Amino acid sequence: MSPTKQKILLLLLGGLAFGYSYTPQRQWRVLKQISYEWKRINKEKLRKEINQLYQTRLIRRKENSDGSITMELTERGRMKALIYRFDKMNIKPEKWDKKWRLVVFDIPEKLKSGRDSLRKKIKELGFYELQKSVWIYPYECENEIDFIIEFFNLRKYVRFATIDFIDNELHLKNIFKLVY
Numbered sequence: 001m002s003p004t005k006q007k008i009l010l011l012l013l014g015g016l017a018f019g020y021s022y023t024p025q026r027q028w029r030v031l032k033q034i035s036y037e038w039k040r041i042n043k044e045k046l047r048k049e050i051n052q053l054y055q056t057r058l059i060r061r062k063e064n065s066d067g068s069i070t071m072e073l074t075e076r077g078r079m080k081a082l083i084y085r086f087d088k089m090n091i092k093p094e095k096w097d098k099k100w101r102l103v104v105f106d107i108p109e110k111l112k113s114g115r116d117s118l119r120k121k122i123k124e125l126g127f128y129e130l131q132k133s134v135w136i137y138p139y140e141c142e143n144e145i146d147f148i149i150e151f152f153n154l155r156k157y158v159r160f161a162t163i164d165f166i167d168n169e170l171h172l173k174n175i176f177k178l179v180y
Contacts, residue, residue, distance in 0.1 A: 050071070059071050089148075101163075102159075103145055104135075111154065117152055
């Protein structure tokens, strides 16, 4: 698949990310990234690629009651976009805000492969395992965790929290090499 097609799918997926953004600050970040990527696309090439995406059934055209047209990702298109994004996912640590992010999950045995994949991905991203199925990270990562949870379809089994205090903070600061 061409880079332009991948970018179109990711931009459409950005609409989904916007919907999952709970705060105006996160929504603004999503819109800013979408806007930046949109400006980088050649418009003529865009038209051709969109037509090909219609033909491959990765997107569909929906006519609205007001006469406008909406492009939607199909389920197949959404999975393709998620895969492209998932493979390149990383968390860029910024200045530590003195908060901790916890990911806690209790995933049933029948979803063992999803549980193992989730565990592998958050470990790959740099999380530290506090205890079985409880992971911690010092930097903002809620959007990434939401994405991973959706990717593996595990939303009802995973909780995310931002906390100000944890009793073994000194140990964790050493693990993450945080300046204090």
